[in-house]
Amino acid sequence: MDQPSPSRERGVRVQLSGVRRTFVGEAGEVEVLTGVDLDIDSGSFVALLGPSGCGKSTLLRLVAALDRPDGGSVSVTRGEPASQAPIAFVFQDAHLLPWRTVLDNTALPLELTGVGLTERREAARRELSRVGLADAEGRTPAELSGGMRMRVSLARALVTRPRLLLLDEPFAALDELTRARLDDQLRALWSELGMTVIFVTHSILEAAYLAERAVVLTPRPAQIVLDRTLALPSRRDASLRLEASFAHEVRILQEALERGGA
Numbered sequence: 001m002d003q004p005s006p007s008r009e010r011g012v013r014v015q016l017s018g019v020r021r022t023f024v025g026e027a028g029e030v031e032v033l034t035g036v037d038l039d040i041d042s043g044s045f046v047a048l049l050g051p052s053g054c055g056k057s058t059l060l061r062l063v064a065a066l067d068r069p070d071g072g073s074v075s076v077t078r079g080e081p082a083s084q085a086p087i088a089f090v091f092q093d094a095h096l097l098p099w100r101t102v103l104d105n106t107a108l109p110l111e112l113t114g115v116g117l118t119e120r121r122e123a124a125r126r127e128l129s130r131v132g133l134a135d136a137e138g139r140t141p142a143e144l145s146g147g148m149r150m151r152v153s154l155a156r157a158l159v160t161r162p163r164l165l166l167l168d169e170p171f172a173a174l175d176e177l178t179r180a181r182l183d184d185q186l187r188a189l190w191s192e193l194g195m196t197v198i199f200v201t202h203s204i205l206e207a208a209y210l211a212e213r214a215v216v217l218t219p220r221p222a223q224i225v226l227d228r229t230l231a232l233p234s235r236r237d238a239s240l241r242l243e244a245s246f247a248h249e250v251r252i253l254q255e256a257l258e259r260g261g262a
C-alpha cells in the first residue's frame with residue numbers, strides 16, 4: 001500500500017549517547033534508563049518495544065526535550081539547531097478540547113504560534129483530509145468514535161509539518177480492526193511525508209508491521225537488548241501478516257523481550 005519515501009531529508013536524525021535518567025520518588029531513587037545509545041537516521045520509522053514501566057515514555061520525553069537526562073546526551077538534528085526541527089507528540093489519549101470543533105482542534109498548534117485564522121484552517125483541512133476526516137470538520141470530539149478522535153490527534157500533530165513524530169502507544173485503546181486501519185494510515189503518512197517516526201508500542205505484531213527498525217528494551221533500568229532492521233518489504237498490507245518472513249521477525253522480537261526478562 002505504500003512505498004518508501006523519496007523525501008527522507010524531511011526527517012531529523014536522533015542521537016542518544018550514554019543516556020541515563022533516574023527519578024527520585026518517595027520510595028527513593030528509581031533508575032529508569034542506564035547508558036542508552038541509539039542513532040536514528042533521518043526519515044526512518046523506529047518502533048520501541050519493552051515491558052511496562054521500563055522507560056519507553058521517559059525516552060520519548062527526553063527526545064522531545066520535555067525532560068533532561070542525568071547523564072549522556074540527546075540530540076535532534078537536521079544540520080541545523082534542534083529548535084528548528086519541529087517535533088510533534090501523539091499520546092494514547094487524543095487530548096482534544098471538547099468544546100472545539102474537529103477543525104479548530106486540528107488548527108490549535110498553529111493558533112498557538114500566531115498563524116491567522118484562514119491560513120490555519122486551510123492547513124487543518126488539508127491534514128483532516130489526509131487522515132480521511134474531511135467530512136467531520138464541524139463535529140465536536142463527543143460526536144466521534146475513538147478511532148476518529150485518534151485521527152484528529154494525528155492530523156493535529158501533522159499540521160505543524162513535524163520533522164519528527166513521536167507516538168506513545170497511540171492506538172492501544174482501540175479495537176483490533178480500527179488499530180490495523182490506523183497502522184496502515186500512519187505508514188502511508190510516513191511514506192508520503194518522510195518525517196522520522198519513533199513509535200512506542202506494547203504490541204510485537206504492531207511493531208513488526210509498522211517499523212523499519214525495532215528497538216527492544218529490557219525491564220528497568222532499561223537497556224537495549226535488540227536493535228534490528230526488520231527484513232521485511234517496504235510495501236506492506238494486511239497480507240504481510242500471513243507471511244513466513246513476518247512470523248520470523250515477530251519471533252525474533254518476542255525472543256528479545258523474553259531474553260530481556262519481560
Ligand SMILES: Nc1ncnc2c1ncn2[C@@H]1O[C@H](COP(=O)(O)OP(=O)(O)OP(=O)(O)O)[C@@H](O)[C@H]1O
Nearest residue numbers: 023024025030032051052053054055056057058059
Ligand atoms: N516524573 C517521574 N517521577 C518519578 N518517577 C517517574 C517519573 N516518570 C516516570 N517515572 C517512573 O519511571 C519508570 C518508567 O516510566 P515510563 O513511563 O517511562 O515507562 P514505560 O515503559 O513507558 O511504561 P508503560 O509501558 O507502562 O507506559 C516508572 O517506574 C515510572 O513510575
